[in-house]
Amino acid sequence: MPDVSLPPLSILDLALVSPGESVREGLDATVELARRAERWGYQRIWYAEHHNMRAIASSATSVLIGHVASQTERITLGAGGIMLPNHSPLQVAEQFGTLAELYPGRIELGLGRAPGTDQATFRALRRDPNASETFPQDVQELAGFLGSASLVPGVDAFPGKGTEVPLVILGSSLYGAQVAAFLGLPYAFASHFAPEQLERAVDLYREKFRPSPQLAAPRVLAGVNVIAADDAADADELLRIAKLDRVKRFLSRGGHDLTDEEAALAIDMPQGQQILDMMRYTAVGTPDVVEDYLTEFATRVGIDELIVTSPAVDRTAWYRSFELLAARAAVPA
Numbered sequence: 001m002p003d004v005s006l007p008p009l010s011i012l013d014l015a016l017v018s019p020g021e022s023v024r025e026g027l028d029a030t031v032e033l034a035r036r037a038e039r040w041g042y043q044r045i046w047y048a049e050h051h052n053m054r055a056i057a058s059s060a061t062s063v064l065i066g067h068v069a070s071q072t073e074r075i076t077l078g079a080g081g082i083m084l085p086n087h088s089p090l091q092v093a094e095q096f097g098t099l100a101e102l103y104p105g106r107i108e109l110g111l112g113r114a115p116g117t118d119q120a121t122f123r124a125l126r127r128d129p130n131a132s133e134t135f136p137q138d139v140q141e142l143a144g145f146l147g148s149a150s151l152v153p154g155v156d157a158f159p160g161k162g163t164e165v166p167l168v169i170l171g172s173s174l175y176g177a178q179v180a181a182f183l184g185l186p187y188a189f190a191s192h193f194a195p196e197q198l199e200r201a202v203d204l205y206r207e208k209f210r211p212s213p214q215l216a217a218p219r220v221l222a223g224v225n226v227i228a229a230d231d232a233a234d235a236d237e238l239l240r241i242a243k244l245d246r247v248k249r250f251l252s253r254g255g256h257d258l259t260d261e262e263a264a265l266a267i268d269m270p271q272g273q274q275i276l277d278m279m280r281y282t283a284v285g286t287p288d289v290v291e292d293y294l295t296e297f298a299t300r301v302g303i304d305e306l307i308v309t310s311p312a313v314d315r316t317a318w319y320r321s322f323e324l325l326a327a328r329a330a331v332p333a
Helices: 023-040 061-070 089-102 119-124 131-146 174-183 198-208 232-251 260-267 270-277 287-301 315-326
Strands: 009-012 044-047 076-083 107-112 167-171 187-189 220-228 282-285 305-309
Touching: 009 315, 023 044, 023 061, 023 315, 044 061, 061 076, 061 089, 076 089, 076 167, 089 107, 089 131, 131 167, 131 174, 167 174, 174 187, 174 198, 187 198, 198 220, 198 287, 220 232, 220 287, 220 315, 232 260, 232 270, 232 282, 260 270, 282 287, 287 305, 287 315
Parallel strands: 009 044, 009 305, 044 076, 076 107, 107 167, 167 187, 187 220, 220 282, 220 305
Antiparallel strands: none
16 A cells, blocks of 8 residues: 655745834744744755845845854754855855854755846846856865865865755756756755646656765655645635735836736736746645645645645744644654
């Protein structure tokens, strides 16, 4: 009989600054979620590098990880991820090597190839437009800095060398799957906002995987949205609000924020439907319904671990989604 149990669950916290909150209040909520997640039994939380997005406070990802680590005791914290074309491998190794020395056994590092922003901001980051073309080589260089043998003669990462911070390749396309397979690293697919190529990418990764010193067999993680509530009607209402919020975030321009009425009209337009399709993989309902959805999703696609994020706008409901799910979650290995 195939295993159809709920796979291990971890959290992706987008460090959102909710409507009406200050940046500090949003960051305080991120810390509070980590503290609660630690009590609830979650093993890991990831934070993602985004730039020029006023509703996301995780742009300085390594700084945020260090702050959360200082406010918690044992939960594993990682980048989901660092957009490597925005940085030199040496700098990333130094940052995460420092974190690993300060919080041994608690730090991991997911790596992405996209800039995590728009083209104007990418240029403001002073990065080479062709930097993404050397992504596989940059990952190997970074791994060397974090290991015992640097690939750059005469250059070592201090701190960093010998920390062996675990690496994960992030992606939303077939390219990332091929890189992860070639390097023998875990592969995390961003299906919580880019669902289109999920199944093809997972199949390709498993087919092409080559064992490495870090990983002997393929390991697939995938993002999924979750809104869990004690009452099904409450969950549906939270989803409605989340959809409006998503459309407003993407379509508000030039200092003009869409009203709820404008966002509701935009939802029915092609652009609105395209935005909502980003939430294709969303589990909504009471805990048993959410558990059934996640179990079926992971079994069908072949997922070893789910990285859950909640688009619930209301903070109380946001915390509650993770709390309700925690009672049914396996602890990741």
